[in-house]
Amino acid sequence: MPAPVLIWFRSDLRIHDNRALAAAARQGPVIAVFLRCLPHWQRHGHGANKLDFWARGVAALKASLEGLGIPLIHRELDDFAEAPETLLAIARDTGAKALHFNHEYPLDEMRRDAAVIGAFASAGLAARGHHDSVAFAPGELLTGKGDYYGVFTPFAKAWRRRLTPERLALSDAPTPQARLPIAVDPLPGLPELDDTPVDRRTWPAGEQAAADRLERFLRFRGRHYAHRRDIPAIRSTSELSPYLALGMISHRQCLQAVLAENDGSLTEGDAGLTAWVSELVWREFYRHVAFGFPRVCRHRAFQAPTEALAWRDDDTGFRAWCAGRTGYPIVDAAMRQLVTTGWMHNRLRMITAMFLAKHLLIDWRRGEAFFLRHLVDGEFCANNGGWQWAASTGTDAAPYFRIFNPTTQSQRFDPGGAFLAEWLPELAALPARARHAPPRDPLEDLDYPPPIVDHKAARARALDAFKALKPA
Numbered sequence: 165m166p167a168p169v170l171i172w173f174r175s176d177l178r179i180h181d182n183r184a185l186a187a188a189a190r191q192g193p194v195i196a197v198f199l200r201c202l203p204h205w206q207r208h209g210h211g212a213n214k215l216d217f218w219a220r221g222v223a224a225l226k227a228s229l230e231g232l233g234i235p236l237i238h239r240e241l242d243d244f245a246e247a248p249e250t251l252l253a254i255a256r257d258t259g260a261k262a263l264h265f266n267h268e269y270p271l272d273e274m275r276r277d278a279a280v281i282g283a284f285a286s287a288g289l290a291a292r293g294h295h296d297s298v299a300f301a302p303g304e305l306l307t308g309k310g311d312y313y314g315v316f317t318p319f320a321k322a323w324r325r326r327l328t329p330e331r332l333a334l335s336d337a338p339t340p341q342a343r344l345p346i347a348v349d350p351l352p353g354l355p356e357l358d359d360t361p362v363d364r365r366t367w368p369a370g371e372q373a374a375a376d377r378l379e380r381f382l383r384f385r386g387r388h389y390a391h392r393r394d395i396p397a398i399r400s401t402s403e404l405s406p407y408l409a410l411g412m413i414s415h416r417q418c419l420q421a422v423l424a425e426n427d428g429s430l431t432e433g434d435a436g437l438t439a440w441v442s443e444l445v446w447r448e449f450y451r452h453v454a455f456g457f458p459r460v461c462r463h464r465a466f467q468a469p470t471e472a473l474a475w476r477d478d479d480t481g482f483r484a485w486c487a488g489r490t491g492y493p494i495v496d497a498a499m500r501q502l503v504t505t506g507w508m509h510n511r512l513r514m515i516t517a518m519f520l521a522k523h524l525l526i527d528w529r530r531g532e533a534f535f536l537r538h539l540v541d542g543e544f545c546a547n548n549g550g551w552q553w554a555a556s557t558g559t560d561a562a563p564y565f566r567i568f569n570p571t572t573q574s575q576r577f578d579p580g581g582a583f584l585a586e587w588l589p590e591l592a593a594l595p596a597r598a599r600h601a602p603p604r605d606p607l608e609d610l611d612y613p614p615p616i617v618d619h620k621a622a623r624a625r626a627l628d629a630f631k632a633l634k635p636a
Contacts, residue, residue: 166192167261168344172251173198173236174273175543176266176296176411177221178371179228181334183294184264189338195258195346196229196236198222199250202355203242208272211537213506214409216361217369219354221410224370226351232338235346244276248283255289258346262289266296266411269451270544271461297411298448299323299331302455312456314466316560319452320445324431332416332423359537362506367406367540374407378418382425382437389436396498396509397582402440405541406507408447415444450549453559460548463529465557469633473557475527484616485520486534488587491615493599494574495519497587504587506540515573517554522567523622525629528555556630564630567623574600588612 171188173196179185188194200222205215226236237258239250251263263284267277277293284291295301305322306312313319381402385392392400407413419430422441426433430441454461465471481490488496488503498512508516513535520531532551536542552558556566578584581599585592590610591599604614 165342167259168193168195170194170251170255170258170260170263171196172263172265173222173225174265174268174411175409177218177225178374178412178414179225179232179337180371181414181417182266182337182411183296183335184266185338186335187292187294188262188264189341191262193341193344194232194234194338195254195260195344196225196234197239197251197254198225198236199239199241199247201241201244201247204244206358209533209536210542211539212357212359212361213367213538213540214406214542215357216354216364217367217406217506217540218410219351220364220369221412223351224372224412228371231340233341233343234338235344235348236351237346237348238351240352244272245279247276248280251280251291252283252287252289255284255287260289263291265291265293267293267301268297269302269455271454271458274455297415298451299327299415300448300452302452305452312452313449314453314457314559316446316449319449320442323445323448327430332419334414334416334420362504362540366505367507369412371407371412374404374413375417377402377404377407378413378421382421385436386422386425386440387434387436390439391436393439394511394577396501396512397578397580397586401510403507405546409541409543409546415448418444446549447546449559450545453549454545457559460552460558461544466552466559467557469635470555470557470630472633474525474629474632476525478524478526481524481616482520482526482530484613485516485524485526485531489613490519490617491613492519492570492574493584493588493591493602494570494578497584500587502535502538506538508535508539511573511577513550514554515568515570517551518568519570521551521555522626523570523617523619525622525626528552528557565627567626569619571601571619 169188169191171185171194176182202215229236237254241247241250255263281291300323305319385400389400392398404413419441422430422437426437431438457466460466484490485499488499490496495516498508498516502508517531520526521528528551532547536547549558553560556564581596584599590612591602594602602612
């Protein structure tokens, strides 16, 4: 029997269209490995919702691998630094001749993977990373000056211009292999976490669940996406972000499904489908940013001058924002949705993030950490990119003078107040139009707080803070 090959799963929990798995299967019989680094992930802010979803995704992956005769070896680590020696030990124990994995692009993950490649090379073994979660590897798309893109629109134009069918080609799942004499222990359960995960029925894990969501989105919502995606009261988005974050589905599978539905085009045709494609390109853009501008991985602002912003030290305001008690109904309803479901509608992510950073002038990094702790789809690149956009510190940063008025946003995107009534039951008895800015007189009876800040005054304060910055 030829020597086996290791496939190291991380945030790519699927057997279909997995570049690293397909490459490993071409070399010989496959042994899968998953290294769970709970203490490390928790130190980096990942919360119970994602960690539980991750664990269930690994369990679903293990079942799929068993159907192919591929054993999954599970190891518990305290830190990424233990990965090189742990993987080498597994290679020695199993006689594996090579290791394959799919790249991850935040700085810590890239350093971990470089250490693994170096350790295997020193031991005379091959270790190879694959660019699986992006159509273009970081560095393939650069500006005319040879720099990484810091603005989305030219990046997206270059992405579309250079995209070829080969970059979207799907990798086949491996064919079943003969059983290997590898002893595999049952997957350990999650230890007790700081928070209780959301109801698991909300987010069933695994690539079959991801495929089902993609099919439902394309069948019932995709063609309405362009004009309904900002309406939080209806299920108008794909809700695939948790599955993309942990690789239970690939961007290629999503784009191929769009091609099949949209007469072979990603850029023309149905407005809803092409708008959704743009959201997938945004995800890739933020991966390039994390790689090309590693300072964003060090809690730094992308726009260097904004490092000097005079953020307010306002614990009371931050607690009110976290608890959904700011007195601005759209902000409060969104925050309660997040804490209850582990997810938040994208328009509401922009509104709540901008409220914290602009209305309360609280450091965006506090909000970024709170989101990561609660989001089931929490992953560094997209979360950091979205927060820096809202705070006007990042790539494609909203001009500092763009400050959403929460009340008008609520009136525009939840005109009937249905979303507010769902998440703020204390306001449900009010007339629909009154829910957006409840009259102050009955608030004590409703147990709903008055606004913690005046919009006009908060806007003026934020503008003054940004105007005080020295240009780069």
